[in-house]
Amino acid sequence: MEATAEKAEEKKYVDAGIQKGLDALTPEKVEKAINRVFRAETGARLKAYEEICVRCGLCADGCHYYLSHEGDPAYAPVGKVKQTLWKLLKKRGRITPEELERVALVAYTECNLCRRCAMYCPLGIDTAYIITVVRRLCHLLGITPRYIQDTAHSHSVTMNQMWVKEDEWIDSLLWQEEEAREEIPTLRIPLDKEGADIMYSVIAPEPKFQPQLIYYAAVILNECGMDWTMPSMPGWDNSDMAMFTGDVELMGRLKRSHFERAQKLRVKRVVMGECGHAFRAVYDVGNRWLGWRDFPVEVVHAIDFYWQMLQEGRLKVKKKFERPVTLHDPCNIVRGRGLHEKARDLVRAFCSNFTEMHPNREHNYCCCAGGGVINCGPPYKKVRVEGNSIKADQLKATGAEVVIAPCHNCHSGLKDIIEAYDVGMELSFFSEIIYECMEKPNAVEG
Amino acid sequence: MHQVYGFVVGPLAWIAFAVFVLGSIWKMYTMYRSAKTRDGQVLAYWNLKYALRSIIHWSVPFWPVNSRRHPFMTIVSFTFHICLVLVPVFLLAHVMLWDYYHGFRFWSLPEGAADVMTFLVILACLVFAVRRILLREVRYVTSAMDWAVLAIVFLPFLTGFLAYHQIGPYRVMIILHILFGEIMLAAIPFTRLSHMLLSPFSRGYIGSEFGGVRKAKDW
Ligand code: SF4
Ligand code: SF4
Numbered sequence: 001m002e003a004t005a006e007k008a009e010e011k012k013y014v015d016a017g018i019q020k021g022l023d024a025l026t027p028e029k030v031e032k033a034i035n036r037v038f039r040a041e042t043g044a045r046l047k048a049y050e051e052i053c054v055r056c057g058l059c060a061d062g063c064h065y066y067l068s069h070e071g072d073p074a075y076a077p078v079g080k081v082k083q084t085l086w087k088l089l090k091k092r093g094r095i096t097p098e099e100l101e102r103v104a105l106v107a108y109t110e111c112n113l114c115r116r117c118a119m120y121c122p123l124g125i126d127t128a129y130i131i132t133v134v135r136r137l138c139h140l141l142g143i144t145p146r147y148i149q150d151t152a153h154s155h156s157v158t159m160n161q162m163w164v165k166e167d168e169w170i171d172s173l174l175w176q177e178e179e180a181r182e183e184i185p186t187l188r189i190p191l192d193k194e195g196a197d198i199m200y201s202v203i204a205p206e207p208k209f210q211p212q213l214i215y216y217a218a219v220i221l222n223e224c225g226m227d228w229t230m231p232s233m234p235g236w237d238n239s240d241m242a243m244f245t246g247d248v249e250l251m252g253r254l255k256r257s258h259f260e261r262a263q264k265l266r267v268k269r270v271v272m273g274e275c276g277h278a279f280r281a282v283y284d285v286g287n288r289w290l291g292w293r294d295f296p297v298e299v300v301h302a303i304d305f306y307w308q309m310l311q312e313g314r315l316k317v318k319k320k321f322e323r324p325v326t327l328h329d330p331c332n333i334v335r336g337r338g339l340h341e342k343a344r345d346l347v348r349a350f351c352s353n354f355t356e357m358h359p360n361r362e363h364n365y366c367c368c369a370g371g372g373v374i375n376c377g378p379p380y381k382k383v384r385v386e387g388n389s390i391k392a393d394q395l396k397a398t399g400a401e402v403v404i405a406p407c408h409n410c411h412s413g414l415k416d417i418i419e420a421y422d423v424g425m426e427l428s429f430f431s432e433i434i435y436e437c438m439e440k441p442n443a444v445e446g
Numbered sequence: 447m448h449q450v451y452g453f454v455v456g457p458l459a460w461i462a463f464a465v466f467v468l469g470s471i472w473k474m475y476t477m478y479r480s481a482k483t484r485d486g487q488v489l490a491y492w493n494l495k496y497a498l499r500s501i502i503h504w505s506v507p508f509w510p511v512n513s514r515r516h517p518f519m520t521i522v523s524f525t526f527h528i529c530l531v532l533v534p535v536f537l538l539a540h541v542m543l544w545d546y547y548h549g550f551r552f553w554s555l556p557e558g559a560a561d562v563m564t565f566l567v568i569l570a571c572l573v574f575a576v577r578r579i580l581l582r583e584v585r586y587v588t589s590a591m592d593w594a595v596l597a598i599v600f601l602p603f604l605t606g607f608l609a610y611h612q613i614g615p616y617r618v619m620i621i622l623h624i625l626f627g628e629i630m631l632a633a634i635p636f637t638r639l640s641h642m643l644l645s646p647f648s649r650g651y652i653g654s655e656f657g658g659v660r661k662a663k664d665w
Contacts, residue, residue: 043484044477048648052641055592057583061515066583073586082587119664120512122504122523123645124652284659288487338661362662363511 013379017146018104022097025141030100031093033140038089042133049125050085053078059127062120064365065110065387075387077117077127080106084134104143107134109380110387113244113371114331119362128371132246139246147377151241154204156250159257160237162204170232172207176215184442187222189214192265193229199267200230201258203239203275203408216431217273220306223440224314228271235261238272240281244372248289255286262297269298271305274429276332276407277370283337301333303406306430307342310349316439320352325428326400328357328414329364330407346430347404350437355398365391367405369413384413385420392421402426404433447617454624455543462628469635470643477644493654500653501646503665510665519577526570529563530599534627536560539610564607571600595638602626 038046060066060076073079084103088095095103113128121127138144144152154163164172170191177189190196200221206213221228230236235257242250262270272278282299300308309315327347334340340361347354359365368388373380395403395418403418403425405411411427418425481488503509513520532555534540541554555563574596578588605623608614633639641648656664 040484044481044488045485045651047480048477048644052638052644052648054638054641055584055587055589057577057581057587058512058516058519060583061512071582073583076583076586078587079583118652118656119510122510122512123641124500124504124649124664126652126655293490335662336660340662359511362664 015145015379017149018101018143021142021144022100025097025100025143027093030095030141033137034088034092037133037137037140041136045126045129046085046133049130050089052123053081053125054123056122059117059121059125062117064114064116064368064390067365068387068389068391075110077111077121080111081127081130085130088134088137100141100143103134104138104145107131107138108145108148109373109376109383111371112331112366112368112373114366115335116331116363116366119335135244135246136248137246144245145376145380147379148241148245148372148375151375152245152247152250155240155242155254159234159254160204161239161241162208164204164207164237166232166234169207169236172211173214173230173232176211176218180215180218183444184219184222184440185444186442187218189218190229191232193227194264195266196227196229197268198226198228199262199265199270200228200272201236201238201262201270202273203278204237205239205408206273213273213429213431216429216435217302219435219440220309220315220431220438221271223438223442224309229265229267231261231265233261235259238270238278238282239275240278240286241372241375243281243285244277244375251281251286252289255281255290258282259290259296267297269300271300272302274302274406274408274431276330276336277372277409280332280336301337301339303333303339303343303346303430306346306434310346315434317349317437318439319437321350321402321433321437322352323402324353324355324398324400325351325402325404325433326355326357326395326398327360328367328403328405328407328410329361330405330410331364331366331370333407334364335362343406343430346434350433355400357394357398359394365394367391367407367410367413368417370407370409374409374412381416385416388413388417389421392417392423395423395425396421400425402428404428404430406430447621451617451621451624454621454628458628459624462632465632466634469632473635473640473643477647488651491654491658492651493658494650496654496657497650498653499657500664501649503663504649522570522573525566526574529567529570533560533563533567533603537606561607561610564603564610567603568600568607571596571603591638595633598626598630598633598637598639602630 055078057076057078059078063075063077065075066072069075074083083106087099087103091099111128111131113131115126115128118124118126118128151161154161158164173189173191177187180187200217202214238258240251240254242254279301282295287295306315325347327343329340368384368391373384403414405414405427406429415427417423507520507524508514536553536555537560538554538557541552545551577584578592579585602623605619605626609616609619609623634642653664656662
């Protein structure tokens with residue numbers, strides 16, 4: 001009765017990534033890693049959070065997993081801390097492999113690091129931070145789910161998340177340029193243009209699965225008259241799964257490569273596509289690891305960029321998007337970076353029929369895909385879909401036909417939820433709607 | 447009996463205060479040192495403006511969203527914390543002790559008010575206990591330590607209340623009351639009660655992160 005999640009953990013799927021790691025562990029190794037993480041790598045915050053949490057359970061309502069599981073305490077933020085941090089601190093090297101497996105599963109698949117619960121704890125305890133530390137430990141122990149570890153391997157080998165080879169990357173850009181030139185003959189996707197104002201960076205799934213997003217961005221950048229470029233060399237991918245596996249060293253390499261690419265191109269700023277976690281990696285996590293309080297080169301999220309273009313009158317609305325829309329506030333750019341009002345300005349400018357979902361802005365429910373959870377792969381799809389029935393209810397209540405989700409993770413996560421719960425909505429990025437509704441002075445009418 | 451009384455109001459009181467004061471200084475110092483040497487982000491991103499913004503919002507009942515979701519708990523919790531601090535410091539009998547032993551007087555609560563407030567603390571403790579038993583999300587994370595801490599807070603108020611109303615053997619009650627009060631004081635830096643010292647900083651830090659870095663509200 002107490003913890004159905006814990007009990008329901010009958011062996012359904014053996015994650016090879018976690019299992020292999022567990023097989024190689026000894027109590028001494030575990031003890032050593034625990035000491036390293038909890039004594040050497042962390043300090044005041046973790047200590048204080050562990051000590052002052054009064055076990056009041058008030059953070060429970062902060063978490064969509066908890067709200068979606070009818071109050072199963074194992075899904076409350078503090079319940080997850082109990083199953084991970086407290087257990088590790090209590091048992092140390094004596095923790096059993098089964099318990100460690102549970103630690104890894106909670107940390108990687110039952111928390112999106114969305115930080116909503118931090119807004120619900122009266123003491124301001126940041127459970128997402130605690131879970132991040134637990135993931136760090138799991139990384140050191142080598143018990144990371146296989147799928148997400150594979151993306152980290154890809155990062156490490158290719159400096160992008162999807163094993164995209166250099167020629168494939170360049171090909172994708174040239175291909176999109178060619179396509180777009182049929183519509184706008186003067187359009188270019190300038191590669192490696194030194195001294196351009198803007199470097200545009202994307203996440204690797206764009207060239208791999210959604211190259212049309214590069215097309216839309218290119219059209220917007222061109223038609224706004226920007227002096228911009230995209231790098232042909234590593235550093236073009238701004239995504240960062242290492243940040244979520246706990247591999248902070250690799251995360252540092254990735255962020256450095258992204259920043260250094262921009263510096264080598266001597267651009268004034270980086271504009272990045274509609275992605276949430278990649279933005280978090282740049283403004284909040286990776287930069288800190290590299291010792292930057294903010295960042296060495298200004299990085300602007302697509303929403304902010306479109307908003308600026310709108311303000312400056314470079315981006316003009318030709319027609320309104322008529323279908324009823326609602327807006328999903330992605331954690332990493334709203335609760336993480338306060339872009340919610342700018343996003344609403346864009347919606348109002350381009351859409352004639354907008355309904356808010358509730359709760360919204362900082363209090364919006366996470367998509368349940370973020371924090372690397374979706375990257376843990378198909379074996380855990382059920383965990384995140386069942387863990388977010390509340391999102392389906394929230395979406396349905398808007399009655400909208402299209403949900404704008406300016407984040408890749410959110411997109412994929414919401415898609416699964418919309419399908420699983422028969423919500424019957426379409427998903428859209430801002431760039432798709434803007435592309436459809438903007439004035440394109442250089443386009444040939446077709 | 448007289449000697450025991452003399453001991454608890456004399457040397458033991460000194461010891462309890464010393465443990466509380468020195469323990470608190472030690473706690474704050476070790477936390478600061480830990481932040482400085484191993485958790486540099488805390489100091490780097492600390493931002494007084496946003497720390498205060500967060501503290502102020504969370505100090506007003508029903509301002510944060512979550513306090514509106516739990517109106518009963520909000521009322522109980524605010525009442526509890528306010529009374530918990532005011533009663534021990536400003537109770538007439540305590541003020542008179544300060545006067546008697548150290549020769550200085552300060553404002554004290556009207557006796558009737560202090561009595562009601564003591565009763566409210568007792569009631570609140572019972573509410574917390576019932577929550578720990580009945581609410582799944584609280585029961586799931588409750589350990590013996592949480593009960594111990596609740597008892598540490600509950601007992602001085604209960605015995606103080608009984609002594610004031612002369613229920614039970616007065617002299618035993620008053621000695622127990624003093625003893626439990628001293629235990630509570632000494633326990634502050636070394637148990638979960640240390641949130642009394644650290645919560646302005648945990649709140650302030652998350653406020654700094656939300657305001658300074660994330661440009662978002664945290665309430
Ligand atoms: S998923 Fe979000 S709300 Fe739930 S525990 Fe993790 S950070 Fe907190
Ligand atoms: S709300 Fe805060 S103090 Fe209460 S149980 Fe959750 S994390 Fe602990």
